[in-house]
Amino acid sequence: MKILLVYPRNPDTFWSFRYAMKFIDRKASFPPLGLLTVAAMLPEAWDKQLIDMNVSELSDDHLNWADYVFISAMSIQRESAKEVIVRCQQLGVKIVAGGPLFTSCFDEFPEVDHLVLGEAEHTLYPFLKDLKIGTATHLYIDERWADLKDTPIPLWKLVDVRDYAAMNIQYSRGCPFDCEFCDITQLFGRKPRSKSTEQILAELDSLNALGWRGAVFFVDDNFIGEKVLLKRMVLPAIHNWMDKNGRPFYFYTEASIELADDAQLMEQMVNAGFEEVFIGIETPSEEGLHESGKLQNKNRDMLASVKQIQQAGMQVHGGFIVGFDSDKVTIFERQINFIQNSGIVTAMVGVLIALNGTKLYKRLKMEGRLLGETTGNNTETGINFVPRMNQKLLVSGLQSILDSIYAPKNYYKRVIMLFKEYRPLNTGKFHIQPGYIGALFKSVIFLGVIGKERFHYWKLLLWTLARKPRLFPLAIIYSIHGFHFRKVAENMKVSG
Numbered sequence: 290m291k292i293l294l295v296y297p298r299n300p301d302t303f304w305s306f307r308y309a310m311k312f313i314d315r316k317a318s319f320p321p322l323g324l325l326t327v328a329a330m331l332p333e334a335w336d337k338q339l340i341d342m343n344v345s346e347l348s349d350d351h352l353n354w355a356d357y358v359f360i361s362a363m364s365i366q367r368e369s370a371k372e373v374i375v376r377c378q379q380l381g382v383k384i385v386a387g388g389p390l391f392t393s394c395f396d397e398f399p400e401v402d403h404l405v406l407g408e409a410e411h412t413l414y415p416f417l418k419d420l421k422i423g424t425a426t427h428l429y430i431d432e433r434w435a436d437l438k439d440t441p442i443p444l445w446k447l448v449d450v451r452d453y454a455a456m457n458i459q460y461s462r463g464c465p466f467d468c469e470f471c472d473i474t475q476l477f478g479r480k481p482r483s484k485s486t487e488q489i490l491a492e493l494d495s496l497n498a499l500g501w502r503g504a505v506f507f508v509d510d511n512f513i514g515e516k517v518l519l520k521r522m523v524l525p526a527i528h529n530w531m532d533k534n535g536r537p538f539y540f541y542t543e544a545s546i547e548l549a550d551d552a553q554l555m556e557q558m559v560n561a562g563f564e565e566v567f568i569g570i571e572t573p574s575e576e577g578l579h580e581s582g583k584l585q586n587k588n589r590d591m592l593a594s595v596k597q598i599q600q601a602g603m604q605v606h607g608g609f610i611v612g613f614d615s616d617k618v619t620i621f622e623r624q625i626n627f628i629q630n631s632g633i634v635t636a637m638v639g640v641l642i643a644l645n646g647t648k649l650y651k652r653l654k655m656e657g658r659l660l661g662e663t664t665g666n667n668t669e670t671g672i673n674f675v676p677r678m679n680q681k682l683l684v685s686g687l688q689s690i691l692d693s694i695y696a697p698k699n700y701y702k703r704v705i706m707l708f709k710e711y712r713p714l715n716t717g718k719f720h721i722q723p724g725y726i727g728a729l730f731k732s733v734i735f736l737g738v739i740g741k742e743r744f745h746y747w748k749l750l751l752w753t754l755a756r757k758p759r760l761f762p763l764a765i766i767y768s769i770h771g772f773h774f775r776k777v778a779e780n781m782k783v784s785g
Contacts, residue, residue, distance in 0.1 A: 290332070290335040290336070290356050290357070291335070291336045291337075291338075291354060291355050291356045291357075292328075292331060292335055292336065292337045292338075292355065292356065292357055292358075292359060293337075293338050293339075293340065293351055293352065293354065293355035293357070293358045293359070294321075294324045294327070294328055294337065294338070294339040294340070294358075294359045294360075294361075294447070295324075295339075295340050295342065295347060295358055295359065295360050295373055296321035296324055296339070296340070296341045296342060296343070296360075296361065296362070296366075297342055297360065297362045297366040297369035297370040297372075297373055298342040298343055298366065298369040299317075299343055299365060299366060299369075300365065300366075300368075300664075300666055301776075301777060301780060302365070302666055302777065303635075303637040303639075303773075303774060303777055304318070304637070305317075305318065305343075306318050306454065306770070306773055307773070308772060308773035308776045308777070309454075309769045309770055309772065309773040310454065311731075312727075312728040312731045312732060312735075312769045312772075313454060313724040313725060313727070313728045313769075314724035314727060314728075315451075315452060315453055315454045315724060316343065316344040316345075316452045316453070317341065317343040317344050317452060317453055317454070318453065318454050318455060319453055319454070319455055319456070319457045319506060319508075320341065320445075320448045320450070320452075320453050320456065320457065321339070321341055321361065321448075322443060322457045322458075322459060322508060323361045323388055323409075324339060324359065324361045325339070325443035325444050325445065325447060325448065326409070326440060326441065326443045326444075326459075327359065327361065327387070327409050327413065328443070328444040328447055329441040329442060329443055329444040330409060330410075330413055330414070330441060331417070332417070337444070337447060338351065338354070338355075338447070339447040339448060341448065341452075342369060342373075344448075344449075344452045344453075347373065347376075349376075349380060352376060352377060352380050352382050353380060353382070355382055356382075356383070357382070357383050357384070357385055358373070358377050358382050358383070358384050358385070359385045359386075359387075360373055360374070360384060360385070360386045360387075360388075360391075361386070361387055361388035361391075362386075362388050362389070362390040362391070363388065363389045363390055363665065364389060364390050364393065364394070364644065364645075364663070364664065364665030365664055365665040365666050366390065367390055367394075367664055367665070368664070370386075370390060374386075374398065374400060374401060378400060383402045383403070384400075384401045384402050384403070385401075385402065385403045385405055385416070386398060386401045386403070386404055386405070387404070387405040387406055387407075387409060387412070387413075389472075389476055391404055391406060392406045392407055392476065393472065393475070393476070393644070393645045393646050394645055394662070395428070397662075401427075402427070403416060403420075403425055403426070403427060403428075403429070404427060404428050404429065405429045406428070406429060406430050406431075407430060407431050407432065407433075408431070408433075408434065408435040408462075408477075409435075410435035410436070410437075410439045410440060411431040411433055411435050412429040412430065412431045413429075415429060415431075416429050434462075434463070434477070434478045434480070434482060435462075435482070436482070437459075437461070437462065437482050437483060437484045437488075438484060438485055438488065440459075440484060440488070442488075442491060442492055442495050443492075443495075445495060445496070445499055450499055450500075450501050454504065455503065455504035455505060455506050456496050456501050456504070456505050456506070457505065457506045457507075457508050458489065458492050458493075458496075458505060458506070458507050458508070459484075459507070459508050459509060460483055460484055460489055460507050460509050460512065460523070461481050461482060461483035461484070461509045461511075461512070461514055461515065462477040462478070462481070462482050462509070462510075463477045463478045463479060463480055463481040463482055463510075463511075463514060464477070464479065464481065464510050464511040464514055464545075465479055465480070465481060465511070465514055466479075466511070466545060466582075466583075466584070466585055467479060467582060467648070468569075468581055468582050468583050469580070469581045469582045469647065469648045469649045469652070470581055470610070470641060470642070470643070470644070470647055470648075470649045471644075471647060472644045472645075472646055472647050473510045473511075475646045475647065477510070481511070481514030481515045483514075483515055483518065483523075486522050486523050486526045489523060489526070489527065490526060490527075490530050493505075493527070493530055493534075493538070496538070497534055497537055497538075501537070501538070502537050502538070503538065503539070504538070504539060504540075504541065505538045505539070505540050505541075506540075506541055506542065507540055507541070507542035507543075508542075508543075509542060509543060510543055511543060511544055511545050512542040512543060512544045512566075513544045513545065513547075513548055513551075513554065516551065516554055519554065519557070520553060520554055520557055524554075524557040524558060524560075524561045525557070525561075527540075527561040527562065528557070528560050528561040528562075531561060531562045536562060538562060539562050539563075539564045540561070540562045540563045540564065540565075541563065541564060541565030541566060541567070542563065542565075542566055542567070543566065543567040543568070543569075544566050544567075544568060545568065545569070545585050546568050546569075546570070546585060546586050546589070546591065546594050547585055548566065548568070548598060549593075549594035549595070549597040549598050550594075552601070555597075555598065555601035555602070555603065556601065558603065559601060559602035559603060559713075559714050560714065563603060564602070564603060564604060564713065565603060565604045565605075565606060566598065566603050566604070566605060566606070567605075567606040567607070567608065567635075568595075568598075568605055568606070568607055568608070569583070569586075569607075569608045570586070570591060570595075570607040570608060570609055570627075570631075570633075571583050571586065571608065571609060571610045572609065572610060572611070572613065572616075572620070572624070573591065573623050573624065573626075573627040574613070574615065574616065574620060574623065575587060575588075576613075576615035577610075577613040577615050577616060577620075579615075580613050580614055580615050581610075581613060581649075582648070591627070591631075592627070592630060592631055595607075595631045595632070595633060596631075596632075596710055599632060599707060599710040599711050599712075600710055600711075600712050601712065602711070602712050602713050602714050604634070604635075604707060604711060605631070605632075605633050606633065606634075606635035606636075606637070607628070607631070607633040607635070607636050607637070608637050608639075609624055609628065609636060609637065609638040609639075609690075610638075610639060610640070610641050611624065611638070611639075611640055611641065611683065611686060611687055611690070612640045612641035612672065612676050612678070612683055612687075613641060614676075614677045615677075616677075616678060616683075618678070618682065618686070620686070621686035621687070621689050621690055624638065624690050625689075625690055625693045625694060628690075628694050628703070629694065629699060629702070629703060631703075632703055632706035632707040632709075632710055633703065633707075634700070634703045634704050634707055634767055634770070634771075635770065635774075636694055636703075638687065638690050638691060638694070639687070640672055640683065640684070640687050641672075641676075642663045642665065642672070642673060643659060643663060643673055643674050644663065644665060645662060645663075653674045658674045658675040659673065659674050660672070660673050660674055660675065661673050672684075688778075688781065691778040691781065692778070695771065695774050695775045695778050697741060697742035697744075697745045697746075697771070697775075698745060700742075700745075700771045700774070700775075701742065701745035701746070701748065701749050701768075701771070704749055704764065704767045704768075704771075705749060705752060708752075708753065708756070708757050708760055708763075708764075711760070713759070713760070715759075725762070728765060728766075728769060729765055732746070732765055732768055732769055735772070736768055736769070736772060737750075740772070742768075742771065742772075746768055749764050749767075749768065750764055750765075750768075
């Protein structure tokens, strides 16, 4: 059997870092971890190829080679996935589809030959069994949550790791919280499930054996969902592995804000090699937090919590939302002030969207305010529901936030503010990844010589060399990221 695994194209968003990739000679941020894991579950004797459309073009020759095309996608990749499906139909290639997009909206894709939904550990093997005897059906659904101890190491040999800015690992699935706008609990449940410590170390071994050096993203939606297990078993084991192997990686992940309340957990994460954490801040409005069910963020000094994490040795990236029913016109200035005062350099701000299957989607549908489906792209200014605030005012307010926080003066000011608070662990040697020396010279030319941010660029570099020389590589990285964020924000303004 010849299997072609296809990962559809991502649009340009804050998360894509597409404009930053050009500086470091990489093609995409991360490899398609889900498809690589599915590939490892397929019979070893089958021929397998993987096309990540964010890295290379999908040709008709690729499709004609395959007996089956396996597609996995997130909702943000809907349009590209549909294009792939049409091409497969035109060439008569059978399609197997799964992943978050198809699990949430499978009724949109009747033309797919086989929909293998939910968690592949449960649904893929029954499909393969039926396929072997010629009785495979259209739909495979299993609502049980999988035991991640059955999940294999991704089949890394299907990708060229040199195409990517970072590698990725999944430690756990599920989140103990249940925010109204989030679809994670629908897809993965509220009870966190994790791989064993031995599995994580084996995955680190596999990446180390590839020769990978640098960033590794733990893709968990809430890495600290099981704090006791992390503190007792997992983080000490990762710490020991890192020391034993010369600390070839640094890690980043996503977590909820109560990370700031646990000094021991933060210390263990930093000692294990975690340098960055993305946190859903969402809004400085208590009313917005209450409305959205973001209870873990309520009744706390959010600025102080962010500072505690930074001072513990982790950079904080943040997600922010406007468009809650309780939002007043003052929310835009409040968001700007919070972001500027927090030192959160990577601030991803978008309008609220109602994802299919979420509590928000169901509530808005019941209220008659739902306008249709969404691409899941929060950098688009189209809104798929009727907001309480005037829509033009909401869109212009969002754009005012982006214009402000990604203006060079304000952006570079936040970088310096972060550097003043940030207390990284001195972990010894610095691993220079291929492409990063070139990134320095490209940043000098495109940002320091001809860029509109050139004054602020040189101010940051000189300040860093004088005050925090160990953070000089990070200063270059944030300068490049700032260019990407501004380009995305500018494109939003044009499309809006």
